[in-house]
Amino acid sequence: MKIHIKNMVCHRCKLAVENELQQSGYHPQQIELGEVTIEEELNHQQLEALNGRLRHLGFELIDDRKVRLVEKIKNVIIQLVHHSNDTLTVNLSSYLANQLHYDYNYLSNLFSEAEGTTVEKYYISQKIEKVKELLIYDELTLSQIAYRMGYSSVAYLSSQFKKETGLTPSHFKHIKDNKRRNI
Template structure:
């Protein structure tokens, strides 16, 4: 069996995985697995089928990636998003170690590629994703600011508040009290 791995830009959540799965099923393209930013097919795609898939993906905001550096950046983004949204031990993990273990590249190399492709650092991207996650927690009002700080790896509620205000212009309390809903989609970050 020959497999082909496709890298897909803008896959940032479980719904994205489900959407790509539905497209593959509708087009009758057999696949092994789908994860954030990646699809492993059971066979190589003929050019015509690849073009059709690309067209279908574009209609829902995704894009096939051919450039190696873009593939690495997409993988970095997927790892960061997954760790912030799905990993209960996120705050105890070192980002550079997590990325180097998963991608088998030196962190300085990954950082250089990311900055070159995205025009911002890995840390800036991680901070933007954390800010969106904090907004989500604040909007749902299910956790205290101290609990959010602990979950997001901030040393204290005061440090979270300072960082959040720097990013949004509001403290977490102000954001929550004013019922502000200004979240951004993850693929726009």
């Protein structure tokens, strides 16, 4: 049985969900961001009980097709920005359409309706969160970060960073106590 789970954004999330499923007596076969396949077929009561346990960990079962698709959009973007070393070589719209096998206009409208922001703004905010992380680690120069994150120049990264955070990357790097937002 395939189960869709909201708020799975990292490797630790996958481990937490796997642990919860095993403690509940289920046998996960495959765990991806936002999607788990288990051996068992669960009835409504079992799904509700599992949902309660997952909510306690900050996750939530998703049964609506559109909500699942919005979560998939988020997960594809999170995977691209936070868990991949590849830079985007095509437009974000083409990338999402290829990954999710839907027309980008449909994906964009659905996302905007559900999240109250555009896919592009969500993508930018995720990139800025990754830039914050890289600035805090202090292992790369701003030029290296700009290149790694696919920005055409340090100036463009700096202007987008300031627009999102109100701070320049240099100022952020100096204060380092600015809280990162959760993905």
